[in-house]
Amino acid sequence: MTQVISVVQEKGGAGKTTLLTAIASLMVVDGARIAVIDTDPQRHLESWAKKEKTNLDWVFEEDDEKLLPTVKALKKAEPAYDAIFVDTAGFKSAMSMHAIAAANLILIPSKANEADAKGAKRTFSHVQSVAETMEREIPALVVMMDVDTHTNITQAITDALDAQGVPRLGAMCAHRTGFKEMTSTGMAPQGAAKTSAQSVLADLQGRGLINFYRSGAWPKSA
Numbered sequence: 762m763t764q765v766i767s768v769v770q771e772k773g774g775a776g777k778t779t780l781l782t783a784i785a786s787l788m789v790v791d792g793a794r795i796a797v798i799d800t801d802p803q804r805h806l807e808s809w810a811k812k813e814k815t816n817l818d819w820v821f822e823e824d825d826e827k828l829l830p831t832v833k834a835l836k837k838a839e840p841a842y843d844a845i846f847v848d849t850a851g852f853k854s855a856m857s858m859h860a861i862a863a864a865n866l867i868l869i870p871s872k873a874n875e876a877d878a879k880g881a882k883r884t885f886s887h888v889q890s891v892a893e894t895m896e897r898e899i900p901a902l903v904v905m906m907d908v909d910t911h912t913n914i915t916q917a918i919t920d921a922l923d924a925q926g927v928p929r930l931g932a933m934c935a936h937r938t939g940f941k942e943m944t945s946t947g948m949a950p951q952g953a954a955k956t957s958a959q960s961v962l963a964d965l966q967g968r969g970l971i972n973f974y975r976s977g978a979w980p981k982s983a
Contacts, residue, residue: 763836764844764972767864769888772880773851776870776906778805779940783958784868784965785846786815786949793843793973796835798822800860801850805944812947818842825856832863843973853887861891866970867901871922873908873915878922885927900970903929904961907936932964933957 768781778801785795795817799806802823810819822831828847835845847860861867867888871881881903892899903922908915910933922929934940939954950958966974 762972763842764866765832765836765847765864766844766866766868766971767847767849767860768868768870769849769857769860769884770851770869770871770877770880771853771857771884771887772871772877775851775872775877775880776934777801777851778809778848779944780868780870780904780906780934780961781806781846781848782809782815782943783934783940783950783954784962785817785844786943787955787958787962788844788971788973789816790949791973794840795844795846796820796838796842797846797848798828798831798835799848800825800828800856801848803850806848809944809947814947815949825854825859828856828859829863843976844971853883857887858891861888861899862895864899865972867899869901869903870906871903871918872906873912873918875918878918881922882925882927901928902970903927905929905933907940908933909936930961930964932960934961 768777770777789795797819799821807821822828849857849860869881869884871877885901888901935957937954937957939950939952943950965971
């Protein structure tokens with residue numbers, strides 16, 4: 762069954778599109794059939810996807826009331842998508858609520874600063890509220906982005922999130938030039954950025970959170 766993964770964070774500039782494009786493109790390399798939906802008016806995800814250097818399908822949807830029908834239509838596609846990723850704007854909105862409601866998994870990016878961490882905490886609480894309203898479980902985890910894992914500020918921020926009971930991945934996307942290059946090339950991350958993103962994907966995979974890697978469909982034959 763097609764999995765819907767929404768990347769949500771009410772604080773702008775936390776690395777939503779970077780995280781989404783890194784994970785989605787690496788899954789494509791592994792043989793997954795992927796679609797991405799850009800709901801952010803800035804259209805950074807659409808700009809990356811339009812370069813057509815990564816073999817996936819994409820759509821831009823700015824009407825929050827049309828997001829769920831768009832997701833449902835993509836879930837009925839043949840051949841089926843292994844995952845649909847939804848990118849959202851950096852503020853709390855009806856669109857982000859619909860993106861959460863549509864999802865089987867929520868990823869919440871956060872850089873190692875107080876503003877991002879507070880945004881991540883509020884976003885996690887919002888996910889819990891939507892999940893309670895819908896009476897279903899929606900796993901949500903913070904993913905640390907653009908960090909130097911050995912600095913005091915990174916340790917302080919992760920300690921604060923842990924103390925507040927906000928679940929997060931142990932793996933982090935480190936500060937790597939390759940992530941900025943990825944945005945302009947339309948490709949998957951390369952070099953050290955690829956290694957860093959692969960560690961995040963491996964952490965998700967190890968937790969059994971990505972259906973594609975649990976379905977027996979991976980690796981797919983060429």
